[in-house]
Amino acid sequence: MKKEFDSAIRELVSHNDDYRKPREDLGYAVVKSDHPLYYAVVKNIPFILQEELKKQNLYNIDSIDVKGSTGDGKVGECYWIALLDKRITTSPTEGMYVVLLFDASLEYLYLSIASGTENLSLSKIKQQTELRRQHFKSHIDKFSSYSEFYTEDIFLGSLPRAKKFAASSCLHKAYKVESLDFEELINDICLLNDLFYEYVYEQYMNESYSLQAINTTETLNFQTNTGIDPKKYASLRKEKEKRDKVTGDKAEELIVNREKQLLESFGEPGLAKKVEWVSQQKDGLGYDISSFFPSGAAKYIEVKGSKFWVYQFTYYISKNELDVAGVLRDSYVLCLVSNIGSTDKDEINIKEIIDPVGKINITPLNYVGKHSMND
Template sequence: MDSVKFTLFDVDRFWTGFNDYKKLKVDNREHDFFQLFRNEIPASIEKALKERQFKNLDHISIKASTGTGRISDSFWIAFLDDRLTTKGNRVSTQVGIYIVILFSEDGQNFYLSISTGTEKFSLSKIREQAKKGREFFAKQIQSNDELLGFNTNEFYLGKSERPKKYAASALINKRYNLFTFDEAQLLKDLITLNDLFYDYVYEHYLEDNNSQTQLDSLEKKKMTIRRVINVEKYKQLRREKEIANELTGKAAEDFVFNKEKDVLIKEGRTDLAQKVDWISSREDGHGYDIRSYFPDGTDKFIEVKGTKFKNSNYQFYLSERERVIAKEKGNQYVLVLVENVGNPNLTRIIKEVRDPICSISFKPINYLCSLTITEVNENE
């Protein structure tokens, strides 16, 4: 879709109003810029995103801020999923993770980013917590052409503490100039970043949150940025995660299924290629996804694990059934790890692990408990 000038907001009106508004010491709700920034721009962005079927928009509140009471050094427009950013009874940028547009103190530049809540944390602690996320997103930028122009460098918003914290909490960002940016590209980048955001939430953030909410060490709680998710809202996200993971898993299995046949054909074993069986496409519970063959005709039992991301630190789950079958089949059982699932040009097998029971580390995360009640005392 071609860019239309002033579809989202009138840049000249924005610039004039911004400079006039910055001269004030406190918010003025009657000021033209207040109405433009806090109400009109979020509404026009929401309208444009509805037309483009922006993922999970029904859960997202688009909020803008010029400061609470006192005029802030850095203005922002945040996209707050109520299941990830609820504090008390309202959505807030102080907790959780969200997409946000951050404006520099001079108003000439703004940054589209994924950021985390910074409530009550020092600048150094925010930077420490953001480091792992930035390393992760840096890998995605290298492998995804749609993230052209994005980076993970810390940027300058303003000289005071609050803008510094905003910039430090950004895990990935892209810079735009107020006078030269293209609206169509900005909206395209928003959609791309939103898709990336939810893939990250489903595959990583929820898992990190699940482990962190179970911390019983006061010291660890003090060290970790708070991730609070309402129980019912968390269930919704978990259901979405399960659906997303199932789709990713099936796509990875399909990729490996076809790759197995290609490899056998190249090895001159067309007879074996014709017998490769994608078992999990029609039934579950075997403890592996694909029955294939090594070129010498030996059975090959393949369990596939896929991710939408490029990631050197690969974490995944094995069911008890998969673990038992892997142990039983030994060197015939192969764990196949696939990255960049969903990107036809970049999907690839990053590792094949034969006899994974002897090669990977296991960490139990649940316990099956039983209790036999021999007698019930009605007086208790």
């Protein structure tokens, strides 16, 4: 794959001048589907990426189409190859996606998270992107594996469309095209893809949901193209729930093992054997793990997990869990596990809160309604 990719990139660079040569009768270059550059950008590279990412088991790859273009009709100033999730968008004019953007001179390639710009003015795009950049910046600042990603402006070309592409880019990593490393790129795509879905699940789905609601009042049709089709929303939502479950289980498993290790290190192998992952068998106890303090006192642990590193850990806690915590007091431990997705175990951040009632900051989110039907 690496060989094919490298030769496709060479093909791309060597044929660029020829491809961009204006047609004499028209005064501008026209897309030629039998040209080697077209083949590289539209067919070959997307195919290689799709195959390799499938092999790497990229998250959600089965819903993703890798699609490339040099423009339709007229040759575009910058070529792009996008990873389009069918449930979010099928075209880079709409929605949000991970994308490879070549600059006009083919000197640099940018791996980026960008959004559709069709029908949006440059200023609107900048406005929208600014908020997203802030969100991503707080993430990459705190997370070492994203240290080569930046949220600053990029330059793709001088024409309006290129400016729009650049303006919609939320964060990027730049590569010199001539020294592009395939494996590094694939790794980075996987990394950015995870972040992309994190954003989709946590932010974008909410953004588009509220926009969708506003749009029904027929005022804001200029922003319809940022929204996910509500019919496809359900599928993404299920995906999110599934992911949350995996994250939760992983966090609980981690804590079970950690408890056993801790007790053994305190010279209590007997207690270590009695640590139980109770939520695997029973629901509604109000805690996930029954363990012990080194003193031998019972320790009931409720685990909350987050896949990524977070400044502010947000979690959902049920009334039942709070009630149980209120009864068990010092025996009840709320355990927050952040950065489960990290491959480096040392980067996983664990915080224990003993007797959490009164110590934690909570906001009611669900209510039970009652009304007499006899009035």
